Amino acid sequence: MSYQPSNPIIVQGDFSLLLEVDNPLFQSARDEVAQFSDLEKSPEHIHTYRLSPLSLWNAAASGLTAEHILTALEKYSKFDLPQNVRQEIEDQVQRFGRIKLIQEDCGLFLVSDDPYAIQEIASHKKLQSYFRGPVEGQRIPVNPMMRGHVKQALIKLGFPVEDLAGYEQGTTCPMSLRSVTSQGQALALRDYQQMAADAFYAGGSNRGGSGVIVLPCGAGKTVTAMALMGQLQTETLIITTNITALRQWRQELLAKTTLTEDQIGEYSGEIKEIRPVTITTYQILAYRQDKSSHFPHLEIFTKKNWGFIVYDEVHLLPAPVFRVTAEIQAKRRLGLTATLIREDGLEEDVFSLIGPKKFDVPWKELEKKGWIASAHCIEVRVPMPGPMRLPYAVADSRAKFRIASENPEKEAVVHRLLQRHPDDQVLIFGQYIDQLESIAAVLGIPVITGKTPNQERIRLYDAFKSGSQKRLVLSKVANFAIDLPDANVAIQVSGTFGSRQEEAQRLGRVLRPKVGDNRAYFYSLVTANSRDQDFAANRQLFLTEQGYKYSIVRPEELND
Structure with a gap:
């Protein structure tokens, strides 16, 4: 066994990573492991991170390979990597993309190069109600209305689906970012905002169009979303946390884009406007008279032919909106948040229904700049x-x-x-x-x-x-x-x-x-x-x- 005492990480067989805070390599090692693991404990001298299937799937979705992750751990580890950890990283990273969802002229299909994975999925009785028919070679026909439900169910079985089925274009809504705001201030995307927008858009291909952008508060998540609206040129539904945030979004859109007053609608407890760009709140969408009643405002998702839906503060997404999101997977979906942490533990549902993490940047990196x-x-x-x-x-x-x-x-x-x-x-x-x-x-x-x-x-x-x-x-x-x-x-x-x-x-x-x-x-x-x-x-x-x-x-x- 090789031993590198100057390195800051001990990788353990239980998938925990122990990181020495006082080590000169602490910052660079932390920036690496934060891309593919989750922080669990942070006392004064030793921080504990943990590798999990979800942390590795998000890493894979962002483009990290198992080789990159293993190289980073080997670079900073005091000891040789445990064999089971090495194997788990390779297995979980390969799981993302093993099952793909594709659209063909004759319908929607789950496909895989692994015939055993297809057979395993087909054998699950809970999933069979989502299928249109039996296995056809190495693909399973899927009910298009069940696109979100099947992804949600499969991730719980350890199969994070790569959704390549594409999106409806939605009704056209021409708009763009201004170069000068309505207050006369110069406006240009910062480098990381452009990188975030590019990572989500993915050149307009079916590899983009759904996922989460993670940026600190104050770093311009709203402007990044507006840049994407300019790229997509489609009618957009924006869901945010409260009436104050709704009206701030409206002000920002008017100040920083070419949208006009009559193109932006407010759908709240006070006003019910449906316009090419409509802003609403989680509170109004989750409203119902009592527990046995339906949710009357969820119909907003079908009121127009939206081509883009923005979930502001996506970590707060309530259960009724999760449910309707499972049924609108043909819409492009953007989640915005400062942290993907959900105190209810539903990070997997964000991954499967909104999409994987597309962009993240360490807060301290933005502070330095x-x-x-x-x-x-x-x-x-x-x-x-x-x-x-x-x-x-x-x-x-x-x-x-x-x-x-x-x-x-x-x-x-x-x-x-x-x-x-x-x-x-x-x-x-x-x-x-x-x-x-x-x-x-x-x-x-x-x-x-x-x-x-x-x-x-x-x-x-x-x-x-x-x-x-x-x-x-x-x-x-x-x-x-x-x-x-x-x-x-x-x-x-x-x-x-x-x-x-x-x-x-x-x-x-x-x-x-x-x-x-x-x-x-x-x-x-x-x-x-x-x-x-x-x-x-x-x-x-x-x-x-x-x-x-x-x-x-x-x-x-x-x-x-």
Whole structure:
């Protein structure tokens, strides 16, 4: 067995990768393994990644070969690779593309060069209702209405289908990106935005047209989608997270593309417009009167001959939209997100129904180039006051988390941080409305929650953008798709348990590039030695994978 003690990785037979943080090769090794594995744990000195079938299928779909992955691991590994790991990488990478879905004049077919794989698939009783007939040589005829369902079922059996069946063109909608925005600012795609658009479009071939683009908040996912709309020239349905995001999309389309007011429709709880480019929300699509009722607004997917559907913040895709997406696989589908992590574990469904990851770029790489702000992450460990200790000690696990999250000592820390950043644009995030309203009242800061009327939200956001209001307290409604480019300090007083996705989104609120030193600060207030601290460790995993480090301080150290 060869031994390279200066290398930073130990590859283990259980498919985990142990990566030494203090090794000089840490950054370059991390950038490599992040392309084909998932971060699991990130304590101070050793980070643990894991190879999984899905991580390897995404790598294969992005063009990585088994040879590339093995070469990277051999380059950075202290020891020889375990034989079972080597074999698993080769097997899983080869699985993507072993089964293909193709369109011929006589219909839709699953095909493979592997006759045994075709026979195995054909023998599954659960799949047979999706087929139009028996095996024909090395292909199976598939009901075209079941295109998404069969892919969804096959990935659960370990067969990630490469969908080459092509797409309907949709009704033509001429549009293009402007070279100068309506505000008179020069507009050109950044290099990585062009690369992302090219990776998705794939020259217009059937190898492109469906998949996910992963870019940090503030890195221009919206502009990348607009560039693709310009390439496709087709009527487009855009689905986003809330009414505020919907109207921001509308403003961005009018400012940065040649689309006119009468070409863009809003389909929301307030307005029901269907136009060549229509923007709606997950909330309205998932609405129904009660659990036994149908979803009345899902018919929007068939209201027009859409050629392109954009799923903004695709990691939030709700179950009803998953179901209808399974039935519209002939439409080009783009998912946009800062992180593919889903707390419900449905990443495989995103892979099979929206498509594989088409483009990703390390956040730190964009930071180095100045495309996003340099962020300093600080975890402030706040002591638990004496009167809280007994209620905390006797509470169940869920109640322990809430008690610790709502630690009243956090208010004083927020006040201290605001004194530390007197001239900065500050966003204060939290999970619990009583806590947020208390902080807002004590500090005299406006608060936005789910109860805040849309017009009032827009007024407060506009005041923040203009600089007349430098501080806002925000509930979960502001986790996604709010455009506050001048925000440079985020203070998180509580969060949704161990949500890595939420942590990334909240940091993303302050990552838009800044004039001057291009620096942002992200403070996470955590009750020391509590469930709050336990969940904080999990929340930080995704950002740690992106290369961020959390400084851990006590409140009294904030003055240093």
